[in-house]
Amino acid sequence: MVTLNDYLYSGATVFRILKKYTQDLRASAKVSKNEVDLVHCNFLIQIMELLEHNDFLTAQSQKIREFYKYMAMEYPYLSFTFKGRIKSLIRAEGKFNGYIVEYIYDYYKKHKSYPDIAELKEKLNCFRDLIAYRIVISMPRCHLKNHENREEEELKHLYQIANVLPQFLEERGFTAESTGGVLRSSSPLLDDAVKPYYRDYITSEKEDDYKSLHITFYDNSARCYVEMQLRTKQMDDIAEIGSANHINYEKKQEASRARRDTIPEGECIYFDEAYERCRRLQELELSGVDVDMFTAVSNSLMNDGCGLYRGRLILPYEHLSRFQNDLID
Known part of the structure; x- marks a missing residue:
């Protein structure tokens, strides 16, 4: 069986x-006439194309930057950051094989047979998140009026921004994708016209307190x-360094994929191979990896400068409120 781990020690x-x-x-x-591995290859080619032909990222990020400029004009009193990343290779590989493990397990548990x-x-x-952008907002306390609640004000502004984002980007060549009702928002702050496009992890809270709007x-x-x-x-702090941080997320993923004893080994080659690839990635000791521009102490x-593990930042913008230095009264 071919696994990614076998290629991470060449210095390439x-x-x-x-x-x-x-x-x-x-x-x-x-x-072996393995159709799933052929799909896997096409998935890896998508990542390759992002790395090899990345001129379009410049054009794409410039369009995203137009929304940044819009926000700076519309909300000069807000602090906010725009970030973009290409999904890292190890996380992408883990997610692809994790999908296989979880889908086959859930199907087998329900039907006592394997999916077609x-x-x-x-x-x-x-897969829709090989490229992802994040908008994080904050309301400086000095701009709160009449004892306004900071969390409520930030939430109100977050949904205001969510309401205008789809049309803004559609006018610049993007098409919003329907979620098919998955995690549909129940917030009265989100317009009915855009609710079909957002997965609302704010009104549909997860056990680990993760909150975010995804489109x-x-x-x-x-x-x-x-x-x-x-x-x-x-919300970003909880997701990055709090209870929903990615280390805890990965640990939960590991636990959810530890289902080897449920699926008899040898009955489903697609499950066996995906499970083994996940297991090897989970046991990977990053300090021993030899990939150019990547150095790990543990x-x-x-220091991931190559998009191997944490991902490659492609759009760092930050607006810390026009009034932060009291330049304007």
Whole structure:
């Protein structure tokens, strides 16, 4: 079985690793007639194309920047940041194989049989967040009036921004994607016209206190999907360094994928291989990895300059309120 782990000790760049891994995986899939691995190859090619032909990211980020400029004009008293990232290789690989494990497990648990290959392949076409942007807002206390509640004011502004974002980007070549009713918002602050496009993790709270608004767009120029996340600073802190941080998220994912004893080994090759790839990634000691532009002291302390683990930042913008230095009364 071909796994990503086998390619992480060569000192090569992420792009070279992707290219070699994809070539070997495709060759193996053709020999074994593994249709899921062929879908896997196409997924890896998407990531490769982002790294190899990234001129469109400049054009795309400039369009996103127009919304940044709009917010700076419309909300001069807000502090906010815009960030963009390409999903890292290790996280993308883990998520792809995790989908396979979870879908087959859930299907088997319900039906005591395995899903049709066509159903599984359809499930694997749902990736929409290889490119993601995040808008994080904060209301400086000095701009609160008449004992206004900071959290309420930030939430009100967050939904105001969410209401105008879809039309703003659609006028610039993006198409908002319907969620099909998944996590539909119940907030009265979100307009009915845009509710079909948002997954609302604020009114539909998760157990780990994760809160955010998510919306997916199709960039008609770049021909790719883009996810946008909208949060307050408090929500972002919980997601990044609080109870919903990615380390805790990964641990929960590991627990949810530890289902080897439920699916008899050898009965479903797609489950077996995806489970093994997930297991090997979970046991990866990053300090031993040799990938160009990546250095790790441990699994927690690392300098990821290549998009291997944490992802590559592609759009750092920050607006700290026009009034922050008392330049304007």
